[in-house]
Amino acid sequence: MGAPEAAWHHTAVVYQVYLRSFADGSGDGIGDLAGLTARLPYLRDLGADAIWLNPWYRSPMADGGYDVADYRAIDPLFGTLAEAGALIQSAHAERLRVILDIVPNHCSEQHRWFTAALAAGPGSAERARFWFRPGRGASGELPPNDWMSMFGGPAWTRVSEPDGRPGQWYLHLYAPQQPDLNWENPEVRAEFEEVLRFWLDRDADGFRIDVADFLVKDPALPDAAGLPAGARRPWEDQDGLHDIYRSWRRLLDSYHGNRVLVGEMWLKPLTRLRPYLAGDQLHTAFNFDFLGAPWDAARLRQVIGTALGSIGAAAPWVLSNHDVTRHLTRYGRTSTGTGWQPDPGSADLALGTRRARAAVLLSLALPGSSYLYQGEELGLWEVEDIPGELIADPIYERSGHRIRGRDGCRVPLPWQPDAPGFGFGPAGGGAPWLPQPAAWRQLAAAAQAGDPDSMLALYRAALRLRADRDCLADDTLTWLTPAGDAVLAFSRPGQFACMVNFSAAAVPLPPDAEVLLASGPLDDGKLPSDTAAWLRTGDQPTSAW
Numbered sequence: 027m028g029a030p031e032a033a034w035h036h037t038a039v040v041y042q043v044y045l046r047s048f049a050d051g052s053g054d055g056i057g058d059l060a061g062l063t064a065r066l067p068y069l070r071d072l073g074a075d076a077i078w079l080n081p082w083y084r085s086p087m088a089d090g091g092y093d094v095a096d097y098r099a100i101d102p103l104f105g106t107l108a109e110a111g112a113l114i115q116s117a118h119a120e121r122l123r124v125i126l127d128i129v130p131n132h133c134s135e136q137h138r139w140f141t142a143a144l145a146a147g148p149g150s151a152e153r154a155r156f157w158f159r160p161g162r163g164a165s166g167e168l169p170p171n172d173w174m175s176m177f178g179g180p181a182w183t184r185v186s187e188p189d190g191r192p193g194q195w196y197l198h199l200y201a202p203q204q205p206d207l208n209w210e211n212p213e214v215r216a217e218f219e220e221v222l223r224f225w226l227d228r229d230a231d232g233f234r235i236d237v238a239d240f241l242v243k244d245p246a247l248p249d250a251a252g253l254p255a256g257a258r259r260p261w262e263d264q265d266g267l268h269d270i271y272r273s274w275r276r277l278l279d280s281y282h283g284n285r286v287l288v289g290e291m292w293l294k295p296l297t298r299l300r301p302y303l304a305g306d307q308l309h310t311a312f313n314f315d316f317l318g319a320p321w322d323a324a325r326l327r328q329v330i331g332t333a334l335g336s337i338g339a340a341a342p343w344v345l346s347n348h349d350v351t352r353h354l355t356r357y358g359r360t361s362t363g364t365g366w367q368p369d370p371g372s373a374d375l376a377l378g379t380r381r382a383r384a385a386v387l388l389s390l391a392l393p394g395s396s397y398l399y400q401g402e403e404l405g406l407w408e409v410e411d412i413p414g415e416l417i418a419d420p421i422y423e424r425s426g427h428r429i430r431g432r433d434g435c436r437v438p439l440p441w442q443p444d445a446p447g448f449g450f451g452p453a454g455g456g457a458p459w460l461p462q463p464a465a466w467r468q469l470a471a472a473a474q475a476g477d478p479d480s481m482l483a484l485y486r487a488a489l490r491l492r493a494d495r496d497c498l499a500d501d502t503l504t505w506l507t508p509a510g511d512a513v514l515a516f517s518r519p520g521q522f523a524c525m526v527n528f529s530a531a532a533v534p535l536p537p538d539a540e541v542l543l544a545s546g547p548l549d550d551g552k553l554p555s556d557t558a559a560w561l562r563t564g565d566q567p568t569s570a571w
């Protein structure tokens with residue numbers, strides 16, 4: 027049975043496409059729409075229900091496209107508006123929905139609004155679309171408050187006024203090339219609703235909202251120092267956000283086709299997402315507690331239980347994305363932080379691979395939707411030795427080269443084992459924009475396709491089984507308590523159970539269970555360490571065995 031159309035997002039498996047690293051059709055070494063279009067059958071065969079595309083808009087690429095100069099144009103690196111429209115239609119023909127990335131917190135310093143604001147000077151209507159303020163200090167030489175950029179350094183940059191003198195400062199919670207928009211300004215609200223319409227009219231199935239929790243600021247712009255731990259910071263989770271998302275929801279609901287809003291919000295604890303998911307705002311928001319959890323049965327059980335207990339299955343399970351260290355590498359380390367400072371050499375990749383195989387069976391067995399990040403289905407790891415001069419992530423420069431940033435999870439995908447650049451681009455084209463490890467030869471999609479033990483085969487099998495199962499009947503998850511705290515086991519409706527062994531020793535499977543799929547070979551009928559299994563159970567799975 028398939029999901030009722032209106033609830034497609036509730037159980038969808040969404041594949042994240044980081045466009046410039048997915049597949050290069052033009053031969054310039056950078057992934058693009060032609061490359062993605064040619065690979066849509068791969069995504070269909072994988073079993074994805076939808077794709078989420080990172081920003082494809084015209085951009086100077088100061089932050090990989092999250093600095094948007096024109097929300098209604100495609101960057102020439104990726105293709106044309108006509109190709110974008112055709113991509114959406116081709117994806118639909120393959121039964122893949124398309125979620126776009128909307129970036130409303132900030133635009134690019136090259137956006138026409140920002141260049142107009144610089145030219146217009148203090149007090150102008152043009153500046154009122156952003157957060158321009160005079161500096162502190164005798165001659166305005168200090169930033170207006172103490173806020174820091176997420177990428178390091180102050181969140182304010184001083185401009186030269188049209189007469190050439192040092193003047194006001196503008197707010198940028200990210201890079202200086204990404205000025206924050208002022209959502210108190212009705213023009214900003216109206217413009218984004220028009221942008222949403224522009225893409226909805228082109229059949230986009232929804233939007234992943236970039237830093238959805240930061241748009242509204244406390245207009246007094248108070249200093250953040252001295253806030254008690256856990257207090258709401260003056261740029262996040264502000265009450266005014268709810269009106270924006272209610273209005274966006276009304277707009278989406280006015281279109282046919284069950285379009286969706288997906289929030290990117292790293293709020294802690296996860297229960298802070300609840301008001302946004304109450305029904306009249308966002309459809310879903312990522313479960314980053316799940317992504318951030320170490321490979322530990324107790325912690326994962328707690329994260330899963332808290333999410334299901336507080337917001338149901340409205341927070342999709344996600345293990346990796348373009349902003350964090352790939353989970354295969356994280357799970358191969360003793361310290362499994364998602365941080366941006368790689369720790370070369372410290373990951374046991376064989377261990378990480380075993381755990382990543384188990385992790386995907388865990389996440390796909392849970393109630394609700396799952397997001398996959400491109401390359402995890404190939405078993406790619408974080409690339410931690412990219413030469414400094416090739417690193418494009420602005421975090422590297424902003425941190426004075428102390429933090430290498432996120433490029434290690436953005437290395438172009440390997441498609442063919444024996445082609446230059448592992449077939450990332452066409453024969454005779456340029457090298458991929460970041461170098462791929464030589465060892466990825468064996469991970470190329472074509473090398474894995476015929477191997478039943480490969481990571482790709484595991485993903486395909488899991489997605490096929492998931493689609494066949496009636497995982498939609500309800501969101502019930504019943505914890506089972508096999509021997510040992512280091513085993514996670516739960517049943518789901520439809521005579522289905524999932525069991526993951528985090529302990530060092532093999533553990534027995536429940537009596538009478540039939541193994542549907544396992545992440546690795548069984549050990550004399552037992553489930554080995556760091557292995558997961560999907561099981562067909564009796565009608566009443568035992569709560570203990």
Ligand code: BGC
Nearest residue numbers: 089092200236237290348349
């Ligand atoms: C995106 C990042 C981006 C940042 C600023 C995020 O949360 O996922 O890749 O750098 O927003 O737009």
